[in-house]
Amino acid sequence: MQRTSDPIKTLRFLKETVLFRQGDSGPQIYFIHAGYVLIQKVDYCGNLAIIDLYGPGSWFGPGLTGKNLDIQATAKSGSELEVTSIQHLNVVMERQSQTHDGLLQQLATRESQLQQRLFLHITAPLPVRLANLLAQLFNYRGQPCGHGHQLDIKLTQSELAAMAGGSRQTVSQQLKQWKSDGVIDYTRQYICLLDQTALKGLAENQIYAPVSAS
Template sequence: MEKYSIFAGWLSAGIPPGADFSLHLRALEEEGGANPNFFHGLDEDDIAALFAVSCVKAFAPGEAVFRQGEAHEGIFVILCGKIRVYYLGPSGRELTLAYWSAGNFVGGPHIFGECQHMWSGQAEEAAEVLVVPGTGMRALIEQRPRLAVALVEAMAHKGKCFSSLIQMLGTRSAAERLAQLLLLMAEMGGQRIGDRIIINRTLTQDELARLVGATRQWISATLERFREKGLIEVAPDRIVILDEARLRCSR
């Protein structure tokens, strides 16, 4: 119950201490991607009941949390760390759907099991999750309306995120998607110094490629093209946006 006592202290917070923002491809004009805290709105009895039917599991960086095509048995509420959710195509190419952090859950869209996972989840860093079996979740939401509301709100947030991703993939060029991603990263964690925005590089070119639906070689060439146009500077540990207005108009 030690971990339960920690999470009970989160009830008044919108985002758990240390939580990050979910990262997914979206248009800049859309509402930001702050993680909804799954525990927000639950009282101590709700949390105790949730923990009673669940177990806490730790994952090392790079370890699979669940795999596409495997039997679905429930969801995973992220307690700490970051989980990458991705789809593996028939050719073996990966498309990153989102990076989720503390306060959100992964393992959807199914909730109650009795099916297969539609995509995969992998720990991007050391992570702990609350493994909630589908049968236990079904029984709880029939009895606890606050838990049902938390689940609906989290599903609504995910639906909006994936709708935005589909729209971006279907209506924007790859260059536009990369420019949008750089601007999103700047918005979420960039350091503005004068007219410049410094983005510390936490994603490799391979990871950028999986987010925008491209190849690493294309990412490398397009970053170089942006650099030649005077839009960005590229260093091993950072990307610096030099001309935000022109980058927004990149095609």
């Protein structure tokens, strides 16, 4: 990880690194240039659960609220972020051609997505939850695929299973089926989008090959 003495610092991560932990406070505001940040939360059993994935263009950090955060943020390897405080936020936003309205819209969209996922977690079977989660991630976090497909996201199957609320084995079985159907592809670290229309159909519960939910 590299730092500078400037009040606006660029951070580059060669390995997975915790940025702040649940309950931390401070002035830090982060902007993701490249890579991804896992948003996590300690559950009632003391385990660290994954509740979101932020990608390039995302703003986050305790400095946005001025309160102790109830989440943990972990930068994935290969990520590049800028960190500043509320006093220098406008400078960073000008550098990135961002506006305050755009920042507010991003935060509102993020809240809406979490509400949708919570509703589906309560009401929908795992294949529909998983398809909606992937569609959402590709739509808002997807990057040009380095494997020759439409888009990809840097997320392991275990991390995806944690976000979707399913077991690693069940999610792996479903992804294998969708890979066979030509909807997605995957490697150890990435999930790639092949057919956006088909994924949308799965998310809308029009067609899917169900496996036993966990």
